[in-house]
Amino acid sequence: MVKVVKSTILNAPIDAVWEVLRDFNGHDSWHPAVADSEIERGRTSDVVGCIRKFHLKDGSLLREQLMTLSDIDAAYSYCLLDTPVPLFNYVSHVRLFPVTDGDRTFWQWEGNFSTPAGEESNLKNMVGNDIYQAGFEAIRGHMGVAA
Amino acid sequence: MARVYVSSVVAAPASKVWERVRDFNGLPRWHPRIADSQIENGEPSDKVGCIRNFRLQNGDQIREQLLALSDYDTFCTYAILESPMPIENYVATLRLTPVSDGDRCFVEWSAEFDCAPEVEADVSNGIATNVFQGGFDALKRHFGG
Secondary structure, rough: OOOEEEOOOOOOOOOHHHHHHHOOOOOHOOOOOEEEEEHHHOOOOOOOOEEEEEEEOOEEEEEEEEEEOOOOEEEEEEEEEEOOOOOEEEEEEEEEEEEEOOOOOOEEEEEEEEEOOOOOOHHHHHHHHHHHHHHHHHHHHHHHOOO | OOOEEEEEEEEOOOHHHHHHHHHOOOOOHHHHEEEEEHHHHOOOOOOOOOOOEEEEOOOOEEEEEEEEEEOOOEEEEEEEEEEEEEEEEEEEEEEEEOOOOEEEEEEEEEEEEOOOHHHHHHHHHHHHHHHHHHHHHHHHHHHOO
């Protein structure tokens, strides 16, 4: 099992960050790797159990299912159902915490998965840097907040 | 049940900040409001269950018991046994969490306790400002931000 944890501080109040992140179908508007996204079966993106089907910019198709959505904890969890990449049993947790000192936000993004032997460090870097860290930078740009 | 929550960011890795705050008897070395402290019965300060007996700069005396200490999750939880404050069932946790983006860490200090409704706002503000944020400000000064 590979575990990846990335975290950052955003210079924005937690409510503003959560408003952007809680939309499980909104990542195509801010994440640079995501080309388009839709929720299957016409559900809304805040229905726990809904599935987002999306293309990356390289054309690959992924499906992910929302497993937890918590407005009280500003957190959600999802798992990967279909992907061309050998990420197995992939479960990810996103959680925001308020930084009361300065009205900022601590954002933690964690992933756990298994993968064939020899792929661990490649995929750990891909998930940690290309998805999580790149997502942090993209949200800063999307929300117009300084690093 | 009243709840107080204060969080901040310190410009040092969690391991470095933990070195400074881990010692349950070490408050006088890093928190400006604490004058002196000792662990009762000569016990080590990382023995879960030990009691610290300390005085504030204003002379108030407080006894607190260590309920949990984790070097893995970098937190400690403690309860107040005796204090001049009009509170009961006070349990607090100080927790450090690494921030992977930059050499800094996220610090949280929270408490839950019971007190009379008419003093709750004053007591909560005092704890949040003087104890928790005051401690974080001292850490930020020490670690340069």
